[in-house]
Structure formats: structure tokens, C-alpha cells
Amino acid sequence: MAVSLEQNLPMDTRNLSLAHNRITAVPPGYLTCYMELRVLDLRNNSLVELPPGLFLHTKRLAHLDLSYNNLSHVPADMFQEAHGLVHIDLSHNPWLRRVHPQAFQGLVQLRDLDLSYGGLAFLSLEALEGLPGLVTLQIGGNPWVCGCTMEPLLKWLRNRIQRCTADSQLAECRGPPEVEGAPLFSLTEESFKACHLTLTLDDYLFIAFVGFVVSIASVVTNFLLGITANCCHRWSKASEEEEI
Missing domain, CATH: 1.20.5 (Single alpha-helices involved in coiled-coils or other helix-helix interfaces)
Structure with missing residues (x-):
């Protein structure tokens, strides 16, 4: 049975956890009155999508957890006006097949992005190029399809990883402390363990x-x-x- 969302929360709520429920949908405009919201935890629910403009008034939202849901795609306007986001967790959405090239547009403060353990076969380079502050990217556990369409992304990731020092067998690579903004990536053999070749x-x-x-x-x-x-x-x- 689906759980209805609480409507009578204090307007100065900063940390809202709705995790571990059976929430299937978030009403449009649900966050309109919570302008002080910093953390929103929606993990482990049954969300298939979010209503357009959900974050229009939550300009201070920094941490968003949407892991363990049933999201199928990340549209271009999903994080519209949520320019204060620092951490986004979209991991463990097994039906997540597509991330729009402009899904993270304007999120210049985003440092941590988790897209691991979904259903992604392809990820547009454009979706990541507009994230100058990105420090952590996790994309392991997806059924990547190797091919020409993935080459630009792989080249970009290799260039970023070259700024790190790490054992090739590790799932992560950490940049040396003297390199400011050195990224942390989980793109190694483990990340593309399920990578396979498809025939047209x-x-x-x-x-x-x-x-x-x-x-x-x-x-x-x-x-x-x-x-x-x-x-x-x-x-x-x-x-x-x-x-x-």
C-alpha cells in the first residue's frame, strides 16, 4: 500500500527523510513551502519519476538521495533550479536506462554523483561536461554497451583518471593532495565488468x-x-x- 506524504511540516524544515516507505509519487509543488530544505532523503521507495519543477523553490537543497527506487530516466528538467545541489545519489535504480544530456545542467556546485548499479548502457559526455566541481563519480554496476558512441565518454574519463594515482585493481582512484580538485572515480575494470559487445x-x-x-x-x-x-x-x- 502506498504511503501518503506528510503535508504539515514546519516551513523551516532543513532535513527531510522519507526513506524506507512505499511512496510511488511525489505531488507537484510538494516542496514549494520548504525553502530552507538542505537534505532530502527519498531512498528505498517506489518512485518511477518526479514531477517537473519539484525543486524550483528549494534553492538551498544540497543533498538528494533517490537511490533504491524505480526511476526509468533522468529528464532535462529534473533538477531545474536546484543549483545548490552538492550530492546526488541515483544508485540502485535497476530500470534507469537514460540520462538526458542536459539532466545536470547548471549544477556547478555538484561534487558527488552516484549512478552505479542501474540499467545504463550509455551515458552522454555532455551530461558530465557541465559539472566543473565534480569530485566523485560512481558508475559501476551498469550493463555498459561498448562501441563508438561510448568513445568520447571513455576518453574524457581516462583524461580525468590520469590526474589520479591508483592501483589499477582498485575500484577507486584518489588524486594526490597537491592536485586541487583531483577527482575520485570508480571507473576501472570493475566499473565496466559487465561491458559487452552488441551486434546490429x-x-x-x-x-x-x-x-x-x-x-x-x-x-x-x-x-x-x-x-x-x-x-x-x-x-x-x-x-x-x-x-x-
């Missing part, structure tokens, strides 16, 4: 065509070999008869 319809057609060509070539080759062997046999037999 064109790939399957090409494979089928190559198989067909190889089969025809094999049949033709066997036919020519058979004719050659038969001719050699007849020539040999004719030679023997002439000698007799």
Missing part, C-alpha cells in the same frame, strides 16, 4: 553474407577438385591402355 542487424546480415559466400566457395572448390581428380584418373587409365 547490419552486422548479422554481413555475417550471413560472408557465411553464404564461404559456403558457395567451398562447393565450387570441391566441384573443381572433383573434376580435376576425375580427369587425372581418365588420363592415367588412357595412358595405361596405350602402353598395352
